Amino acid sequence: MYAHLSLPRIRFLIATCIAMFSSTVVSAEPVSFRRDVAPLLLTHCVACHGPKKAEGGYRVDTFAQVTSAGDSTSPGFTAKDLETSESFRRMVSQDKDERMPKDGEPLPKEVIAVFENWIKEGANFDGPDPKTPLASYIPAPTHPAAPEKYARPIPVTAVALSPDGSELLVGGYHEVTVWSPVDGKLLRRIGGVGQRVFAITMSPDGKTMAVASGAPGQQGEVRVLEIASGNLVRALALSSDVVFDVVYSPSGDRIATASADGMIRVFETSSGNEQLTISSHSDWVFAVAFSSDGSKLASASRDKTAKAYDAATGNLLITYSNHQNPVRGVLFHPDGSEVFSSAADNKVQRWKIADANRTGERGAGGEVYKLVASGDSFVAPSADKKVRRYITAELKDVREYQGASDAVLAAAWHEPSKRVVGGCFDGRVFVWNADDGQIVTQFDAAPGYAPSP
Structure with a gap:
């Protein structure tokens, strides 16, 4: 039944199915780009796709860049279309040579679920301006607790x-x-x-x-x-x-x-x-x-x-x-x-x-x-x-x-x-x-x- 499809397309369909079945249940509250998506992009993606280093000609440090195309002809994220969202396709790919993050572990399924639900909802934007750097308006993060006891000293930089x-x-x-x-x-x-x-x-x-x-x-x-x-x-x-x-x-x-x-x-x-x-x-x-x-x-x-x-x-x-x-x-x-x-x-x-x-x-x-x-x-x-x-x-x-x-x-x-x-x-x-x-x-x-x- 898949004879008419190319191998990359078959891989994408299989990976998408896996992601869909492993995703968490969609919350009644819509996904917020500012609150939910932008922090994930900064944590997992901007090191390779930011102003200093833009692998594949693709950057994610502003919303306008997130939804644009890099060297490929497909935009990173397309509203209500998982298949043509190049970044999402690479996140769920089973091919280690094209999966993002490159040379790293696959993104956790709960992270994949946030991106998936955001795309399905329309890839909505609730920031101040599409060209404003994401880091300037995301909520201040909640940091983990310091260790109760240190296993060893760390360099003192302040x-x-x-x-x-x-x-x-x-x-x-x-x-x-x-x-x-x-x-x-x-x-x-x-x-x-x-x-x-x-x-x-x-x-x-x-x-x-x-x-x-x-x-x-x-x-x-x-x-x-x-x-x-x-x-x-x-x-x-x-x-x-x-x-x-x-x-x-x-x-x-x-x-x-x-x-x-x-x-x-x-x-x-x-x-x-x-x-x-x-x-x-x-x-x-x-x-x-x-x-x-x-x-x-x-x-x-x-x-x-x-x-x-x-x-x-x-x-x-x-x-x-x-x-x-x-x-x-x-x-x-x-x-x-x-x-x-x-x-x-x-x-x-x-x-x-x-x-x-x-x-x-x-x-x-x-x-x-x-x-x-x-x-x-x-x-x-x-x-x-x-x-x-x-x-x-x-x-x-x-x-x-x-x-x-x-x-x-x-x-x-x-x-x-x-x-x-x-x-x-x-x-x-x-x-x-x-x-x-x-x-x-x-x-x-x-x-x-x-x-x-």
């Missing part, structure tokens, strides 16, 4: 000290852990954040903190939390890849973020409304900073450049390319006319916004990561297992903080309490006395972890 210096906050797995900076005792745990935490920044008024996090190649976000309670205020900067950095403006009325999707986004703190989107970089943006008067922004990127912008308009002021290596951190000089940048060339450089001329340089024994200021100086963590502190106005060496046995990926510096903190690749956290460089405490930032004797 540390911060509370406004009064009494608490040390460390990025964990789907959580921020809070420790005593005096004796390293665990004080509390704040869950509900992304898979990996890359930055923790305190608001100028000391009431909230912004946590940048995400799952690589899948999703990123910033969560604004109350410092005292850990309660969620709002989620910002939803994106298709991790958010590496987040900073408050000096007045606290704006929040800027830096993401692996190559974007810088600026939000109004009170409402969470997005004010600016800056796409000047061609690769991951690792760090972002405001000038002391809030009039300028600076950024650091894997595209080997640092840049400065007008913070009101987002207009590019200057590009600095002298590192010739991925740039990991940026910080403004107190007078706002110069920028410090740190990079994989093992250097901290100082340069003018007016002409991008270098005016100073300090070297390290390894890649230098994010720059963090407090008072009249700033600290620079490095892959050579040290944190260095400099006088900001002069880029003058103050002290090196030693004792770590692995690369120091993140640092915090709290001038009032005279404490410097380093978070390491091996999961160890160090707290030093800023004045003499002595270690105050050190610990594995992994609740419940018991190292082998």
Whole structure:
């Protein structure tokens, strides 16, 4: 009875039947593209079909692209037509060479069922605009709980000290852990954040903190939390890849973020409304900073450049390319006319916004990561297992903080309490006395972890 059909068509019919029989019962509530479909596309599809990598010429980062065709002549999804929906056909294909996701496990049957029911209902769209990036309007995800006990430490990529210096906050797995900076005792745990935490920044008024996090190649976000309670205020900067950095403006009325999707986004703190989107970089943006008067922004990127912008308009002021290596951190000089940048060339450089001329340089024994200021100086963590502190106005060496046995990926510096903190690749956290460089405490930032004797 199937003699008149081609082999690919027979495969499709068989796979469709299998999917139909394994699908869950259709809910009385219609499938929502914004709530149900878009998050699945970001989780399972955008890594191979996004703005950075579009296999088969097909992208899924906007609804308009989702329903368009790639290199094939068939659209990804066609309303009420499973057979001509090329993406769905590949999701249910039994041929490993054409099934999506390519080189991965088949999608779970409950995920297939969402796509199937959505197509059957008419592939309806309930987002703000078909050309708007999906990540900008999907609901904030509900994250799994952090592990009760860690089997092993994880690299520490974010540390911060509370406004009064009494608490040390460390990025964990789907959580921020809070420790005593005096004796390293665990004080509390704040869950509900992304898979990996890359930055923790305190608001100028000391009431909230912004946590940048995400799952690589899948999703990123910033969560604004109350410092005292850990309660969620709002989620910002939803994106298709991790958010590496987040900073408050000096007045606290704006929040800027830096993401692996190559974007810088600026939000109004009170409402969470997005004010600016800056796409000047061609690769991951690792760090972002405001000038002391809030009039300028600076950024650091894997595209080997640092840049400065007008913070009101987002207009590019200057590009600095002298590192010739991925740039990991940026910080403004107190007078706002110069920028410090740190990079994989093992250097901290100082340069003018007016002409991008270098005016100073300090070297390290390894890649230098994010720059963090407090008072009249700033600290620079490095892959050579040290944190260095400099006088900001002069880029003058103050002290090196030693004792770590692995690369120091993140640092915090709290001038009032005279404490410097380093978070390491091996999961160890160090707290030093800023004045003499002595270690105050050190610990594995992994609740419940018991190292082998």
